[in-house]
Amino acid sequence: MTFTIPIDNGDALKNSQRTLYPYVTGTSIVAIKYKDGVLMASDMGGSYGSTLRYKNIERVKAIGKHSLLGASGEISDFQEILRYLDELILNDNMWDDGNSLGPKEVHNYLTRVMYNRRNKFNPLWNTLVLGGVKNGESYLGMVSMIGVSFEDNHVATGFGNHLARPILRDEWHADLSFEDGVKLLEKCMRVLLYRDRSAINKLQIAKITEEGVTVSQPYSLKTFWEFQAFHNPTAGAQGSW
Amino acid sequence: MFRNQYDTDVTTWSPTGRLFQVEYAMEAVKQGSAAIGLRSRSHVVLACVNKAQSELSSHQKKIFKVDDHIGVAIAGLTADGRVLSRYMRSESINHSFTYESPLPVGRLVVHLADKAQVCTQRSWKRPYGVGLLVGGLDESGAHLYYNCPSGNYFEYQAFAIGSRSQAAKTYLERRFESFGDSSREDLIKDAILAVRETLQGETLKSSLCTVSVLGVGEPFHFLDQETIQKVIDTFEKVPEEEEGEAEAAAPAEQGGGSGSGDQDVAPMEM
Numbered sequence: 001m002t003f004t005i006p007i008d009n010g011d012a013l014k015n016s017q018r019t020l021y022p023y024v025t026g027t028s029i030v031a032i033k034y035k036d037g038v039l040m041a042s043d044m045g046g047s048y049g050s051t052l053r054y055k056n057i058e059r060v061k062a063i064g065k066h067s068l069l070g071a072s073g074e075i076s077d078f079q080e081i082l083r084y085l086d087e088l089i090l091n092d093n094m095w096d097d098g099n100s101l102g103p104k105e106v107h108n109y110l111t112r113v114m115y116n117r118r119n120k121f122n123p124l125w126n127t128l129v130l131g132g133v134k135n136g137e138s139y140l141g142m143v144s145m146i147g148v149s150f151e152d153n154h155v156a157t158g159f160g161n162h163l164a165r166p167i168l169r170d171e172w173h174a175d176l177s178f179e180d181g182v183k184l185l186e187k188c189m190r191v192l193l194y195r196d197r198s199a200i201n202k203l204q205i206a207k208i209t210e211e212g213v214t215v216s217q218p219y220s221l222k223t224f225w226e227f228q229a230f231h232n233p234t235a236g237a238q239g240s241w
Numbered sequence: 242m243f244r245n246q247y248d249t250d251v252t253t254w255s256p257t258g259r260l261f262q263v264e265y266a267m268e269a270v271k272q273g274s275a276a277i278g279l280r281s282r283s284h285v286v287l288a289c290v291n292k293a294q295s296e297l298s299s300h301q302k303k304i305f306k307v308d309d310h311i312g313v314a315i316a317g318l319t320a321d322g323r324v325l326s327r328y329m330r331s332e333s334i335n336h337s338f339t340y341e342s343p344l345p346v347g348r349l350v351v352h353l354a355d356k357a358q359v360c361t362q363r364s365w366k367r368p369y370g371v372g373l374l375v376g377g378l379d380e381s382g383a384h385l386y387y388n389c390p391s392g393n394y395f396e397y398q399a400f401a402i403g404s405r406s407q408a409a410k411t412y413l414e415r416r417f418e419s420f421g422d423s424s425r426e427d428l429i430k431d432a433i434l435a436v437r438e439t440l441q442g443e444t445l446k447s448s449l450c451t452v453s454v455l456g457v458g459e460p461f462h463f464l465d466q467e468t469i470q471k472v473i474d475t476f477e478k479v480p481e482e483e484e485g486e487a488e489a490a491a492p493a494e495q496g497g498g499s500g501s502g503d504q505d506v507a508p509m510e511m
Contacts, residue, residue: 104340105341
């Protein structure tokens, strides 16, 4: 998707910083609510167009004590968002009054930011996933680059919407155990690894509960390439496909 | 307090380290009609005396809803009070819009205090002549704060401001330790009894006071006259003879002024 913006004289001076296309991008994020909180999975790749250029990018970060933010899309915009949130959390902590911003508040703040940037034709080219737990209540929501925002029991970005969510719709249920949640996410990530060209086999799963945030060490999934269909891919097909 | 050469400007210190203009602003609060606030762990009650300019006019509104979870009662220059209430409403709604979450009352009063402080440090401004009793909720429960024209704010279990507030304060001082665990009904009753103290013998009627409540699970709202009268009836056995006494007492009270210093109440102070 490209943004065509009417160019006027002021553009060169004022607006040369507008985001027009993404350059270094992260692919899907998949996240689910489970018994104790929220689980979020992403791979560690940063693509430069069709090149799988960066292989050590953390696309899931802890925000304050109660939230987890995952992003797909332009990595530099994600870093910018992290700076905004850093300042937000810092100011919240400086109050030192026993009140703190929970995941709902952070989600709504991000929605405002994304929507207002979209209105100025200078979007932050990300789809964000915000998960967290506060006072025993789990929260999971999403904001897109145009400011569309909603909450759900399971969310995914990019290709994840097409490949992971059907699996989650069938197999997600409330009060998943941690092990079952991880298995479910790995199932989704495996499908994405097979079918999304920008996915790499190095992923992290992050967990957030009332106690806090844990981000796993990077690991890779076992893949199987010996399916008969892969051996002789054109066997059943006449013509090009 | 007498006039002196250091009291013209808010930005002039006296040799003894006082800002007289700020202190005079606090005097204005003392001249206003009484406002009382008390809180338990889960509820805050704000009550005030309804004073009307004359028998012909209606009484001034002194309690304002800032948000579902915050209310404010004012004493002093009501015009200043209204402006500050509007500011509080604005801050509250902006926070709600951005974060979909209620603004913690403790943060609101700091914003309010900082706003008041600015007026004590600009030569082209004057301090706000109004004291605010802010009651509200945040994550840790119910709170009551008092914001001063000086820019200071304090948290209270119970407090009273305005004219004859000392009588109410004495009443509250005797009981405040039990307020934390009070039920909502007892809290309301104590508020109305505190209002009665400021009336100095005048019969307490529901038309003379305004009472508002907010709490955990209960949005800010005013109690209607009927409810207030029912509470009054539980402790005030009002025989008809007292009515005559009250009529005689009332005009004398209004003419006599309300507190130290000035003989008449300035029209802008209520």
